[in-house]
Amino acid sequence: MLKQQIDLNTVKKEYQEKADALKQRLIICAGTGCVANGAMDVYEALVDELKRQDLNVTVSLQKENGKAEDGYYVSPSGCQGFCQAGPLVTVQPQGWLYVKVKPEDVAELVKETFVRNQPLERLLYKNPADDKIYAKQEEIPFYRGQNRYVLGDCGLIHPEDLDEYIAKDGYLAAKKAYTEMTSQEICDTMIASGLRGRGGGGFPTGKKWAFTLVEESEKKYVICNGDEGDPGAFMDRSLMEGNPHRIIEGMMITARAIGADEGYVYVRAEYPLAVQRIQRAVKDAEAAGLLGDDIFGSGYSFRLVVMEGAGAFVCGEETALIASIEGLRGMPRPKPPFPAQSGLWGKPTVINNVETLATVPMIIHQGFETYRKLGTEGSPGTKTFALTGHVVNTGLIEVPFGATLREIIFDIGGGVTDNMDNPDPNGFKAVQIGGPSGGCLTEEFLDLPLDFDSVRNIGAMVGSGGLVVMNRSTCMIQVAHFFMQFTQNESCGKCVPCREGTKQMLVLLEDIMEGRADQGTLDLLDDLAQAVLLGSLCGLGKTAPNPVLSTLKHFRAECEAHIFDKRCPTGQCKALAIPEILADKCKGCTACIRKCPVDAITGERKQPHVIDPELCVKCGTCAQVCKFNAIVGV
């Protein structure tokens, strides 16, 4: 029996007609961040309120529903990136963006927007830097500096509506790949596009495919690596949640390029929404004949299995991921052989990251020349970054390669904040790039055009795109310690340098933070970091020392202050603190004496008090209770 093949043009036309018939559309961001902040309550309140106002409201444009003439369409979308300001509601066609919307705002929102036909000012975004109010999303500085090439549709379309994806020219690239191109042509196009893997390594995707294409095997596999694990990074989750069909289409094209007929989407189980959306999308694509046998009448088959990972960070490493799919403990194995030669179940396999796969359909659809217009010569295209830390606007952003850190942090991010979240124009200290495998960059690199090679040349890496901005109060030793703790916990425990080395680097950093270090500690840390970097089995271990090495390199003085002066310049390392009561400021109120848990403070009423350093445990309680700022150094 021949399965009904979907006709993309018809679907597109029908969807377009329905969309054109609408009066307005409300898009509620239903990414994990906004959902956690109550976006689904807002969604329901909006639908109810529109109904209450007797407006013609629809919640689905799918086939079975008829046209909604002059209707109001309320739809959820994937992550729109501006997570800090969520829940987000976008009004189309005007392009107004409401931020931090609560269910109790809905009545007023509907009245202003739909009855009076003007934006509700109090829900619009106000820039904290200059108090300027922005009605349109695209005008907000956070969005203005971006080029949301991969993420764009993610915050617009209904993630569970295959028709809308098709209406946005979805699956046209897959059709082209299956019906008009040979495997070699697809690989050549990808090589010409210069697309490099977004998972961290930056290996040219086309080359990876070509290596797999030349392997002779009856069976080959495509794997989508959705085991995103860097702390704070969530671009892959957003794509899987917001635009799952794009990833499926990317995998279909990959399969056609290498001659595979089966694929796995490996998603970490901690992303339940992503799992659910991908599963739904696979089901819909199967029903539409986009997955299965004889795709687009080409005679080629492709099937997808969605697999939940069990939560080990190291399963993002491709050989560990393969082991995990095979039902084994997720541990990397030595390469070669590379997955291209011997991957899943010993068969030639391509593993690509989510963001990479999401880029693929656009390259095939628009041609590599168009794609190469974005980004730099060596790193074409755009890159998503998860911007967080001491920065005004946090969230998920996308910029072309070649953008500078200054543009990202100060234009899109709105500048650095102090510890109370207030803008602090001179507060910048460092930015951590590339997650636990990356490194910290200082002010001198703010104008460096970001791309795979430039970042690697200065001892960090783009990685999956984590960007943590740090202000002047951040202790860089503690930052290195934080990331080392992460890698240490997440090491699979297989090879000696990574398992034991990260543990010992952590101990040495603690020695530095707690005043036990000397020159020997510094030398040993240096030697150990080199030994771990050179000798570890997989990428996790080989990059684990990066946070330490970059701190030793860029913040040498801060390290030496800890080691030789037993002093933490930012005052964050409690063990090094030497609390002192300034006699001229102390009024002798005895508040600190009463609060000190170890009775380390003595003194007469109305006389300056004194701290006994032998007894003091440096808890800082005294400094908190002192009304006269007389206690310093803790």
Place this chain on the structure above:
Amino acid sequence: MENKQTIIINGREVPFNGQKNLLEIIRSANIEMPTFCYHSELSVYGACRLCIVDIEGMGVVTSCSTAPKAGMVVRTHTDKLRKMRKIYMELLLANHHQSCTTCAKSSMCKLQDLAARMDVKEVRFQKTGCEKALDTSSPSLIRDPNKCILCGDCVRACDEIQGIGAIDFANRGASTTVVPAFEKDIKSVDCVYCGLCASVCPTGAIMPRPETEAVWDILHDETKTVVVQIAPAVRVAIGEMFGLEPGTISTGKMVAALKMLGFDKVFDTSFAADLTVLEETNEFLKRKEKNEKLPLFTSCCPAWVKYVEQSFSDILPHVSSCRSPQQMFGSVARETLPKTLDVKPEDLHIVSIMPCTAKKFEAKRPEFMKNDQPDVDAVITTQELGRMIKQAGIQFNQLTSESFDMPLGFKTGAGIIFGTTGGVSEAVLRYASEKLTGQKPDPDDIARVRAKDGLRVHTVKIGEAELKLAIVHGLKNICEIAEQVRDGQCDYDFIEVMACPGGCVTGAGQPVSHDDTAKELRARGLYNKDKDLQLHNSDDNPYLHRCYQQHLGDIGGHKAHELLHTKYSSRKRFDDVEFLISEEHHQERLGVNVCVGTSCYLRGSQKLLEDVMKHVKKQDLHEQVEVRATFCFETCDHGPTVRVGETVMKKATVETICEEMNRQLQVLV
């Protein structure tokens, strides 16, 4: 014509031909690459990182996982590599329980050896882990996780050679550890006590469980008469404890040493091996005649017996009912020696010296106890005997040979070759051939039987009869055959199984050897000893026939059956593992245990568990019913398996479970 390929190692040209990896080539150039995790018979693991080399154009890589390419320029001990190796050793030592002076592995420990070779003078790192508990649950092995360096050798050996996987890695990062399933102790899982893990362990993290103190105690007890039996494989390995070459036959010196230690009589397990040959061959020929319960599996190897009890209990009728030589010796000695030696039965103590850790378990099996008295009181390994000899200060190499005591010390060559793979089959062939045709077996057949492959299949003609033999070592190799037997698809007649690769000569109780050639040399030693002896067919052992006449009656007869045969039965692979799904409750409730093991899981038991919970919720049965997820009921073919109260239900559905639950609840009310 094949081109000669070479690589450059440290500036010298080295030819290579067929080696799988760089490490083997480097070793062929007389450079001993340090490594913990590389074993030629196991898969490449690449975890210890000590075999790193620097290759031009590739940088630092591990030689074990790198395929050779002609023209490679390799350096093995640059300044950088030397320092890296030293750091890795320091990292391992920092958290290793460094109780070297009291560790039984001391002087045979690879960690100690490599630390010395890498010239580690100080450990600059701190100990970070805390003390972990020892696993002393098993009669055969002791696991000390504090000495484990996580090289994974034991894990891979158990999985890849024995096909069992009784231990594996758990947790990650700094908490990584090697443990049995569900972090149970080793006694409660499917370990067969072969001790292969201990043989490959580079440190003292898994060791044979010592019984030397118990043996000293018996020896020091003046009222006791202590006799000892020595397994064939011990004599070709004990010398290694005293610097002799593997395979050196040290029987005479060993007998002398045992006498000096205070043993009253020294006997030979090979005598009992001859006995086994007669009993087992007759059992086999009877079955062959009737063409029933074929193939016949040998039963000499206690690890194999435990394996078959656990994993293939439905083919137990195919396993020979013969006790192993150790246990035949035990029961014959208990029967005959009190009279022969004029001692009270309760004053006779029997000690075994075995190459094997599973023999310790076997001696404690209830089948081999009479009135709480085990036939064999204590089992010590070759290693332990070596340590006792050293402790007593006996200069082993200087001793003058002495002879075994009679009558249980006399054997033919057939009883000697039991210690190596193929030995039992060859002994049976010698006896059967002479018995049926009056002629010795064909030397070609013998050569085939003596080959080294893990699975050898050979058809032998004895007169008119054709016998299809299979000889297996390494339990992984038996799995497929056992399945065929279970399914009635196996046309072999006789199958010899030994768990250890190479047979008893490589047992876990043998002296530690990091040398791959040792097992071959030991086997050769046994064959040489066989050649030296006058008799080669068990049937020619005159003392054996005297023993039958005086004590045992006919071969395979009633008395022989009582003393020399036994019955094995099904054994659970795991002690119960249960997870409470219902809320905790103080009241006694009807238990519903749903198996969520792999097989039942694949048959939908997870959904079943959810449905049962839904039912309990819907009917508000929380106070009456307690639902648990559990593991294997050993009825995998009929899963999902569920136990309601005491009733085990196969191919359970939510309807049948609820029905059974309601029925039992009504009875309770």
